[in-house]
Amino acid sequence: MxxxxxxxxxxxxxxxxxxxxxxxxxxxxxxxxxxxxxxxxxxxxxxxxxxxxxxxxxxxxxxxxxxxxxxxxxxxxxxxxxxxLMPADIEARARVFQWLGIIQADIGAAYSSQFLFKALAPEPLPWAIEHYDALCLRLVAPLEQQLGRTRYVAGDEYTIADVLGYPLATVSMQRHPGNLDAYPNMRRWVAEVGARPAVQKGMTVGT
Ligand SMILES: N[C@@H](CCC(=O)N[C@@H](CS)C(=O)NCC(=O)O)C(=O)O
Structure with missing residues (x-):
């Protein structure tokens, strides 16, 4: 347990x-x-x-x-x-590790700061909001490009990199006007990943 x-x-x-x-x-x-x-x-x-x-x-x-x-x-x-959800091949694993770092340490950290300034700050600080909005979108761009090349985040296999990316796309990115409108590759991938029963169930936990 x-x-x-x-x-x-x-x-x-x-x-x-x-x-x-x-x-x-x-x-x-x-x-x-x-x-x-x-x-x-x-x-x-x-x-x-x-x-x-x-x-x-x-x-x-x-x-x-x-x-x-x-x-x-x-x-x-x-x-x-x-x-x-973790490939056996060392090169495929390295790609998963890389996206794990990008999604958590780069994109996720930027969204944490964006959330602080956009949702929690007692008064709006326009420079901080613009800075973190722009940083988040800059860091999300490589993910959109990657999903134009491969079916899943770290290649053609569904891995933990997709589990990390899904709430980023469906929760954090909702804080941008238009959400995923400008991200056709992410929209295609979100539809596929979001159809998995485990993802649907996991998204309801704690709510
Ligand atoms: N590095 C951690 C960060 C976790 C994190 O930021 N947790 C937030 C909620 S999403 C939290 O507990 N915030 C409360 C606080 O920092 O006081 C991870 O990747 O899980």
Missing amino acids: IDLYTTPTANGLKASIMLEEAGLEYRVHRVDLRKGQHLAPDYLAINPVGRVPAIVDHDTASGAPLTVYGTAAILLYLAEKSGR
Whole structure:
């Protein structure tokens, strides 16, 4: 059994989609960020970083519960545990790792800052909003180009890179006027990935 600590943000949804794709048994613990539950002592005892998503796997080889925090780490762990959504070939794996870094560390980090200035800032700061809107769109452009060349994000195989990308396209990118209107390759890919039952189920977790 795996405990999932989550909230229905883009990162939280990536973790729940992956749990569905992995076919592993899990139970959901909703962590309400607005109530500060991520900073409460009982959650900090599980994840001292005080952020979500995190998982605790009770079904380990050592018998000791294993906590894994961070979206990319969770997806990699679940891919290895389930033997799903990660290619065996070293070059194909390198492409997955590259997109994992681009989506989480480059695009995802830009969208986190965009969310702060667009949705949470007590007063609008036009320079910051314009800067992060432009940065997000600049970093999304290579993903749109890539999906014009390959069926899925890291090639012709569905992998954890697609699980990372889907909530980015369907949640974070909704904060741009027109959403995916100017992104035909992403729209084609979103329709295909969004038709998967595991993705549909994962997108409802914690909501
Ligand atoms: N590097 C982490 C970032 C996780 C993250 O930013 N979590 C947000 C919600 S999506 C959070 O817990 N924010 C609360 C806070 O930072 O106080 C990941 O990739 O999962």
